[in-house]
Amino acid sequence: MNPWTYLRGHQDDVLHWLWTNAWMAGLPLLVGLTIALPIGYLASRYKWVYPPVVTLAGLLYTIPSLALFIVLPGLLGTKILDAINVAVALTVYTVALLVRVVADALNAVPPDASNAATAMGYTRRQRLFGVELPLAVPVVAAGLRVAAVSNVSLVSVASVIGVPQLGSLFTEGFQSSSYAPILLGLILVVVLALVFDGVILFGARLLTPWLRVVRAR
Amino acid sequence: MIRFESVTKRYPDGTVAVDELSLEAPSHEITVLVGPSGCGKTTSLRMINRMIDPTGGRIWLDDRDISTVPPAQLRRGMGYVIQAAGLFPHRTVVDNIATVPLLLKHDRRQAHAKAMELLERVGLPAHFAKRYPAQLSGGQQQRVGVARALAADPMVMLMDEPFSAVDPVVRAQLQDEFLRLQAELAKTIVFVTHDIDEAIKLGDNVAVLRVGGTLAQLATPAELLSRPADSFVAGFVGRDRGYRALGFTVADALPVHEEATVALGSELADAPGRARDGWVLVLDADRRPEGWLALTGVPASALAGEVRPDLLNLGGTLATQGGTLREALDAALSSPSGRGVIVDDEGRFAGTVSPSEVLARIEAHAEETRHAPAEIAVI
Numbered sequence: 288m289n290p291w292t293y294l295r296g297h298q299d300d301v302l303h304w305l306w307t308n309a310w311m312a313g314l315p316l317l318v319g320l321t322i323a324l325p326i327g328y329l330a331s332r333y334k335w336v337y338p339p340v341v342t343l344a345g346l347l348y349t350i351p352s353l354a355l356f357i358v359l360p361g362l363l364g365t366k367i368l369d370a371i372n373v374a375v376a377l378t379v380y381t382v383a384l385l386v387r388v389v390a391d392a393l394n395a396v397p398p399d400a401s402n403a404a405t406a407m408g409y410t411r412r413q414r415l416f417g418v419e420l421p422l423a424v425p426v427v428a429a430g431l432r433v434a435a436v437s438n439v440s441l442v443s444v445a446s447v448i449g450v451p452q453l454g455s456l457f458t459e460g461f462q463s464s465s466y467a468p469i470l471l472g473l474i475l476v477v478v479l480a481l482v483f484d485g486v487i488l489f490g491a492r493l494l495t496p497w498l499r500v501v502r503a504r
Numbered sequence: 505m506i507r508f509e510s511v512t513k514r515y516p517d518g519t520v521a522v523d524e525l526s527l528e529a530p531s532h533e534i535t536v537l538v539g540p541s542g543c544g545k546t547t548s549l550r551m552i553n554r555m556i557d558p559t560g561g562r563i564w565l566d567d568r569d570i571s572t573v574p575p576a577q578l579r580r581g582m583g584y585v586i587q588a589a590g591l592f593p594h595r596t597v598v599d600n601i602a603t604v605p606l607l608l609k610h611d612r613r614q615a616h617a618k619a620m621e622l623l624e625r626v627g628l629p630a631h632f633a634k635r636y637p638a639q640l641s642g643g644q645q646q647r648v649g650v651a652r653a654l655a656a657d658p659m660v661m662l663m664d665e666p667f668s669a670v671d672p673v674v675r676a677q678l679q680d681e682f683l684r685l686q687a688e689l690a691k692t693i694v695f696v697t698h699d700i701d702e703a704i705k706l707g708d709n710v711a712v713l714r715v716g717g718t719l720a721q722l723a724t725p726a727e728l729l730s731r732p733a734d735s736f737v738a739g740f741v742g743r744d745r746g747y748r749a750l751g752f753t754v755a756d757a758l759p760v761h762e763e764a765t766v767a768l769g770s771e772l773a774d775a776p777g778r779a780r781d782g783w784v785l786v787l788d789a790d791r792r793p794e795g796w797l798a799l800t801g802v803p804a805s806a807l808a809g810e811v812r813p814d815l816l817n818l819g820g821t822l823a824t825q826g827g828t829l830r831e832a833l834d835a836a837l838s839s840p841s842g843r844g845v846i847v848d849d850e851g852r853f854a855g856t857v858s859p860s861e862v863l864a865r866i867e868a869h870a871e872e873t874r875h876a877p878a879e880i881a882v883i
Contacts, residue, residue, distance in 0.1 A: 399588055407579060407580070
């Protein structure tokens with residue numbers, strides 16, 4: 288049996304898994320970015336906030352995903368098989384990854400540009416939204432791409448605790464000693480990761496027209 | 505008018521950047537703050553728009569104490585130009601220029617129209633409007649920086665070493681255009697530089713600061729060159745002071761002599777009859793000097809054909825009638841014939857002058873200055 292015949296036989300299941308995998312990886316990315324932006328901003332604005340925040344983020348990232356999936360229901364009061372646990376765990380990883388990226392991206396804004404903004408009469412908030420965040424987009428997008436790919440693959444680990452998504456193809460292949468579902472799972476995970484990567488890349492290009500012009504020169 | 509009243513900036517670690525500085529930058533004039541690094545010139549500039557707050561003293565903008573004005577509001581009324589322009593890399597040239605009007609919530613279309621006008625005013629073509637800063641050269645970026653500072657038509661302009669990141673040729677060009685612009689706009693400008701030559705070229709008034717943030721001398725450029733307040737200023741102002749000071753004295757009453765000339769393209773054989781001391785001045789069709797033709801030791805047989813540009817000696821500089829003594833002396837000293845060429849405002853030949861005549865004029869001028877009231881230094 289090859290992956291395609293397997294796909295034809297289990298089309299509904301596989302498509303459902305693909306969709307679950309997509310939102311379980313994608314939603315944490317959006318929520319994680321929303322949480323990481325203010326924390327990263329604080330870490331870039333106050334020098335003393337940066338070391339503890341970055342250290343904490345690093346530690347969070349080292350927690351094994353399986354452990355987090357199992358511990359979270361106790362902390363959140365959710366059921367052990369609830370997909371929410373996976374989404375929350377991946378949000379934690381996304382935040383852990385992006386906090387440092389956001390802080391470093393804001394710190395890397397050319398001081399000439401932010402000084403000029405101050406001297407022109409920008410308030411701190413206007414400067415952040417009008418100058419610093421737009422200039423931080425390329426670096427944040429690069430971090431987001433790493434987080435997206437890592438999320439897509441981390442989701443599959445959740446099949447071990449019984450949350451059905453593309454990872455279920457691996458467990459099934461393992462149980463039935465068949466390579467077809469495993470191969471199909473691999474292909475779909477890679478394709479999903481590439482789609483996420485492409486969407487972020489495209490969004491970043493839309494947000495940074497000035498970089499395209501300069502490259503084209 | 506901007507007035508510093510015993511302004512001090514002391515940092516928590518005890519370093520004093522500016523120490524009891526009192527000075528006045530008059531309205532509609534360029535006041536240059538100049539000094540070695542560590543003299544507090546940039547700190548002083550940044551205290552004017554409250555990028556840095558002083559720890560002592562007051563700064564007045566006309567009759568307002570600037571510490572009573574909210575910083576963002578104060579800054580929107582002051583143009584600011586920094587070294588390397590500091591343009592926003594993510595905005596087009598026209599959006600960069602329109603920054604402050606848009607901050608002030610001016611109509612977008614009007615702000616852009618004004619930005620286009622300023623683009624032209626600083627000497628950039630209109631099609632640059634949609635470019636991004638990285639597509640511009642350093643000098644072009646600096647012009648955009650100046651346009652951006654002018655966009656909201658501020659009374660005050662603060663300029664922090666605006667021309668020091670470009671090469672000397674572009675710098676001289678930017679300086680000349682800056683002076684031309686200021687002649688039209690008459691802003692109150694405070695200009696920071698470490699380059700004394702730039703200070704002397706641009707300043708109506710020059711404040712020389714010394715390390716530690718104290719004022720060594722505040723004077724006009726001519727006074728700074730002719731009467732440095734102390735050995736620090738004298739040393740900082742540098743060599744050739746006497747010669748450079750001549751650049752501030754108008755060479756009026758110079759005796760200008762008639763001179764026989766030949767036209768470019770005329771018969772070479774006619775030249776010897778018009779030469780004096782073996783040299784004859786060659787003019788073009790509009791009577792503009794082209795160069796000197798040497799005739800000493802040239803056999804008559806070689807004098808065939810026309811007076812061509814490649815035969816001319818171009819060593820001499822030209823001085824304008826009503827120009828400075830420095831120009832006149834330079835023209836006289838550099839001329840291969842020993843006779844300095846004077847031209848009128850249109851660049852047409854007006855006559856010649858000898859070095860000794862210029863020197864006589866310099867001596868007469870020095871005589872007048874010596875009899876001017878002097879400030880006696882008490883040591």
